Amino acid sequence: MYRYMLLARRTDERSWILNRQGKAAFVISCQGQEAAQVGAAYNLRPGHDYVYPYYRDHGIVMTLGMTPRDELLALLGRREDPNSGGRQMPGHFSSRELNIVTASAPIGVQYPQAAGTALAFKMRGEDGVVLACGGEASTSGGDWHEAMNLAGIHDLPVVFMIENNVYAISVPEKFQVAGSIAGRAEGYGFPGVAVDGNDVLAVYEAAREAVARARRGEGPTLIEARTYRMTAHSSDDDDRRYREREEIEAWRLKDPITRFEKYLLEHGVLDEFQRDELDEEVKAEVKEASAYAENAPFADPDEGFAGVYAEV
Amino acid sequence: MYRYMLLARRTDERSWILNRQGKAAFVISCQGQEAAQVGAAYNLRPGHDYVYPYYRDHGIVMTLGMTPRDELLALLGRREDPNSGGRQMPGHFSSRELNIVTASAPIGVQYPQAAGTALAFKMRGEDGVVLACGGEASTSGGDWHEAMNLAGIHDLPVVFMIENNVYAISVPEKFQVAGSIAGRAEGYGFPGVAVDGNDVLAVYEAAREAVARARRGEGPTLIEARTYRMTAHSSDDDDRRYREREEIEAWRLKDPITRFEKYLLEHGVLDEFQRDELDEEVKAEVKEASAYAENAPFADPDEGFAGVYAEV
Amino acid sequence: AAEARTAAGGDGNGRASASAEELRLRRSSPVVRRLAAEHGVEISSISGTGTGGRVTKKDIEVFLEE
Amino acid sequence: MATKSLLQAIHDGLAEEMRADETVMVMGEDVGRAGGVFRVTQGLQEEFGEARVFDTPLAESLIVGSAIGLSVNGMRPVAEIQFADFIPPAFDQIVNEAALFYYRSNGAYNAPITIRAPYGVVPGGALFHSQSVEAYFCNTPGLKVVAPTFPADAKGALKSAIRDPNPVLFLEHKKSYRLLKGEVPDEDYAVPLDRARVHREGTDLTVISYGLMLNDVSRAAEKISVEHGIETEVVEPISLYPLDKETILRSAKKTGKTLVVSEANLEGSVSGEISALVAEHAFEWLDGPVRRIGGPNSPAAPFAKPLTDAFVPSAEKVEAAMLDLARY
Amino acid sequence: MATKSLLQAIHDGLAEEMRADETVMVMGEDVGRAGGVFRVTQGLQEEFGEARVFDTPLAESLIVGSAIGLSVNGMRPVAEIQFADFIPPAFDQIVNEAALFYYRSNGAYNAPITIRAPYGVVPGGALFHSQSVEAYFCNTPGLKVVAPTFPADAKGALKSAIRDPNPVLFLEHKKSYRLLKGEVPDEDYAVPLDRARVHREGTDLTVISYGLMLNDVSRAAEKISVEHGIETEVVEPISLYPLDKETILRSAKKTGKTLVVSEANLEGSVSGEISALVAEHAFEWLDGPVRRIGGPNSPAAPFAKPLTDAFVPSAEKVEAAMLDLARY
Ligand SMILES: Cc1ncc(C[n+]2csc(CCOP(=O)(O)OP(=O)(O)O)c2C)c(N)n1
Ligand SMILES: Cc1ncc(C[n+]2csc(CCOP(=O)(O)OP(=O)(O)O)c2C)c(N)n1
């Protein structure tokens, strides 16, 4: 899991560099949320279970099997971008092979879709599970509620994970969420848990239980992973307009990767040499991926006008 | 309150007769829900507070001041129909004077609107309150959730009353609602109470407290009035397709009007003579209203093409 | 009893298989046809400066001035 | 062959597809236990069970969104929106999701869902059970919008829609459900969604129409043929989006006169696109203005009977317009 | 007079209306503290406070619905939808609620709300920050849809929209926000919403356009005047619904040749209605086909730069089409 978190982080850092170099038009970052993402996704069976990630879920898709090369091809909108052939913005993940369902920009649309995908598993009596993720602002919209209700009525095998990173662009939690997100689940008759979203093992554990429940046919779970958005909302956002640097720095002390690294070092799972070696390896992979993506061709403009309808 | 309940019931009964006579195209009935409606509305100040009723809320609008004549003019779609001049179906209440906001057919649209109306009161520091009503199925849609969330975030002076009459046309509660409606409020950080919707005093009390809370600036309340739909969904519905007569008869024993009448008689508030006299009076009013409405003119067809835009 | 077929249309306008180019030359445009009919002139008697030699509104206006 | 109403034809199309393909399922409000508020899905839950014929909560965005999700995971849902007037809550899931799934994933995903909805003015329907909603959806690449009027076309087109790997919005003119009857083949057949139907050939004018007004057009065509010797070519788009431009233009060029007839509010209706097509690509063939008849530009349709009756252009008005254009 | 960008003009219009009328308020996502993702509402919360410049939760149906409710109770909200691509969740509240409040209540209620939204293709915007959504809304009696292109018109039209007792959808071409600058009067003025703007008079052809492409049209008009002596009449609808039919037809009849230009997906776009209008009511004046230029019928607009750049018809294509029609 540590490797996946590091992979997501280093890929993300590279993305920002490419943005500052003027090569990447748009970055939307997962920094700070890697624990929540990797901890949850690690419980899934890629290609069996389904995931409906949102645009920030680089940690999730990389845990399931997307590579830095995939990510950077998408970042740079190249033809080989596995998500969309360069049609979508970065973060709009898609992979039939990995059962990552084509992501969208409108916030919240994934939840009713995830509920439907879960219902299909139930109809066939299979033990597949669906993980649907979004930010805290995605709980403000009706689509989330409608999906939660259906999931509760029919004990659907769906895990809703809300990555509450305190902000929705500039809007803080207090103007976004009434009551508590984790506390909403009870109203729909299923469990809701709040976890420290910067503690990968805590998220892993909560998700493990949720996924197991779903597989057993016991229905949905809501996980609120409380975390923090370490970068601006995206490369188009100037977060100095609405939050203080001190707040960010305070959260930096709780960086999920540093924290897990410390844990692994303390427990002898990893030593400093291995840690450095791993980081070098990851950085090398990211570097190679970047070079590949930067040199990859774009699709032809004519391709942009085609593929609107599937062949009958 | 008893009078209003009786007024609503007798008007409703007359509506069904007009429908069976082929004079009224469409009836959507409040029978069985009069206690919930009258009990709640009795707490409002007509023309000060606002109400967003749904199509079944005959008891609410009559408590606020709509008359049998108003109702039957609307039923028969006459020009003098106060709701819409005959443009809308019955049950689509509207009165500027009584602060009954023009109702619609799409389920749930009233909730965000009610939240906005409540917000205006708060902005001006006034003690006005908004009552927003709907059936249990209106809680399945996103609009309800979005309004509940806003109300909770900003402690809006809005009372959400859900008249859970067990069915949404043919769909029973178990396929409509996960968890419990009353239980949903806690997730938004404000009180939710379930009351016996056939006990007018219980509803009155719950609504009294909710309205008082809102007036004091303490925020919203959710009331789930548990009741039963005594007629088919509407005159277009054949409820034999999905429910048993026995179930209806069992609920008839709990008829809210009979029940309140019994209470009033037992407590000496009313005696049988007064009860009969009141009923005769109400029936006479309804009879006169019916004759009036049946003879009232329709709007001219050309009027139906006008009034699309307010004058600039 | 069926009335005589109307002039406009008749047995179809026999035009379905014609090309846009031919029609432009022969029939020009609604405004030109209108002006031609109003003044009793044949479109074919006017030289055209439009696409493919089409008689344009300006062409017929100039023609009528002369 | 058998004579069936539009309603029966749609019902039969659904039932047959469900028998032929176990992934086909039906979902919506009141479709299961009650068989649908119009009885279109009557008997289906008894035959196919509560999972495949499924009563959803009252939540249109959920109905379409979960249909998309079901289709991702092996099912082929036919979602019903109880009245087209209630489709707006599902608008995002239709135009931003279902319609774009294939394109945005570069072909990896598709959303083979069918969304059925009854539309059009009926007595007593008033403002929220009478609307024509097609124009909302006819500017959305990736979506197909079809509105077959007659029973045989409806049954065959519904089968095509269900089999189509793309999302299809299937509009049913509710006043036609029982009013329109026609011969329907017994055998399995599908009507392609990309071909307009020429119901009647003619040389004097082309009338393009759909919905119950198409029936008025067809009757008027017979009447003016008998009474005036005017031969109308009657064309039905079948697909409102994308339009079968070839068939429409062929007819427009053949007759030189085109009239478009529908009950939708005129300004901004799909008839505008049809007219624009003709005005640009059949210009040289035009013998007369491209005309349109549509509903008034006021909400469809006020409740009171005299007002409702005045809303949809009358058969007389249609006939008069056809004569007028033929005689232009 | 001062030169302002479209963005500044809109900002100023908002601020001025808020100073003049204390019931005017602004609401939407990120409009308050952050001043809007495009900075249109920058400084407003500082000046008018957190109640009147209000950060809503991320819920578009709520934004529009609560705006309606606020307007019922004495406020005059200007709701912002962050990107027009995100307006679909609010579709029901717009077309079934705001648009019908006045008609359905027989004039007792109205919904004097303004909904602002940025639309149109921008580099990097991709499929959900580039759409043209006007056609969704231009078949809805009771709603007004305006899309003024240039700063002076935008400021004055926004004021009219805010003062209008009807719901107005106010579309702002986002790529034009900083790109288009123009002279804006200092004094208070309002631009009526029901008049199309004739930007340039001409006799050889009429080009009707809006959005950034209108700028290309205007430049091409100058170019072909200088280079070929062709005089173009450039008309901007301002109101996309209802259309100012009088001005449009007057121009179409004057020149005999009409070209409609917009970046929206061509099929089903508002340009279809404009063409249909001309083809029917200016037919006898036509000296050439009514033509249209529009975006391709594929989603607007794919992310990769070469694909985005190919999406919006180029200035060269516009000029060529103008020449071709002028020479027809
Ligand atoms: C329906 C809709 N409205 C507005 C937006 C614009 N938008 C994109 S991300 C975002 C904030 C989302 O916040 P949150 O859900 O907390 O996720 P985070 O980015 O913080 O992880 C907004 C408003 C959108 N994408 N979709
Ligand atoms: C958005 C929407 N979808 C569907 C309908 C059709 N419809 C009208 S009433 C109704 C059932 C409503 O049930 P409930 O909210 O429980 O109210 P009740 O009629 O039982 O009092 C349905 C499905 C509608 N009016 N609006």
Ligand SMILES: [Mg+2]
């Ligand atoms: Mg967030």
Ligand SMILES: [Mg+2]
């Ligand atoms: Mg109910």
Ligand SMILES: [Mg+2]
């Ligand atoms: Mg206004």
